[in-house]
Amino acid sequence: MPKKKALQVEVEEPEDVKAEVKEDIGADLRVTLENINTKKGVIGYILRGPTSASVDIKDPSKIIDYAVLSATTFESSESLLHLFGLNKIRSVVVEGKDMKILCLTISDHRLSVFMEKTVDHNSIYKKLTSP
């Protein structure tokens, strides 16, 4: 029956569409991050999706340290928010003595932007979150 067939297709389609949308988000974020990375004072970024990752750090020798710090920031922040019932992460700003990091979750992508302390992280946040 054609109706039944149509129904079967409908069941399968949303998952594909969902996956495509997620891929699109990842691709869009990469483009935005590449653009942000050209800004003065921005040191680099790490973008992690469910199965893909993008890393662009100006000093490659720092990538591992930054990746560990980025992952630990998400873990600790989630743990703190969970403990005090503050729900999910919107954004995290880690300010070190030398530089700072803006971490946020968009869809199921986790991204960290590393920058000098003088850079306005709010403008970067707006760029990343504006539709």
Place this chain on the structure above:
Amino acid sequence: MNEEVYAIALKSALTEIQNACEGIKWSFIFTKDGTIISGNDDKAIGPEITKAASSFQSLTEKAGAVGGLDQLLINGDKGKVHVSSIDDIYLVSGTSKKADITYMRSITSVVFPTIMRVLENISGSIGEVGPTPLKPLLSKPLEEEAAEVEEEEELDEPTEEIEKAKPVKPLPSVPSQQLIVDKLGGLLVRGDTVQVDSEVLKRWSALLGVKEVSKVEIEAFGGKMAQCKVKTIKDRKLEGRGFIRIPDKTCQMLEIKRGELVRVKPIVQEK
């Protein structure tokens, strides 16, 4: 000034900061070694605070990469957590969503160090006097040495060559995973074995319906490929971080460096 008085002074300081800054719901202080100095009310030093301090402690350790932690602001759906570093201690405050963080920062960064200095001048340094109900946190042993010993024990039969083009086939249904390369060095490291997060291996096993994934195919973005045996990452500091630890020799063969990305997928031996 005895310990009890010191504790009362710190507790009062926290309460005053809370009164001055609208929106602070709770706050506590802890040192770099994870010792809780004081909470602003009796409920503050509870299991939540202990867990939070422990969780935050690991972050302060890793923050060396950015020159040490100065400030932290976590913006959650239902509120914020603000942490400021004052000398060797951290003031952690939980605030409402609408709290004025800039104002709070200015208060904590000026008032709190002053109070601390006054207390120190009166009673000597914190370390000498040992203020409040000090509550040591459970330290997390890194078990690095144990992991190293384990690694060495597994090296009875070092193989030199990376396995190439055996009758193996990558499963098309399993998506590849991009991972960051970390080099696995040392004289006794097996040249044919890489290390990946246990979570990734578990996920692949579940997807493939196999007991365990023992081999992976690594593809560098330059196009070079290699098939290697795979084990879980043993260094707890690196576990769950999205890394693949690859021996030096394999890195050279794949023409990859530490910090680069590679595409990794599981493979199963054809029977």
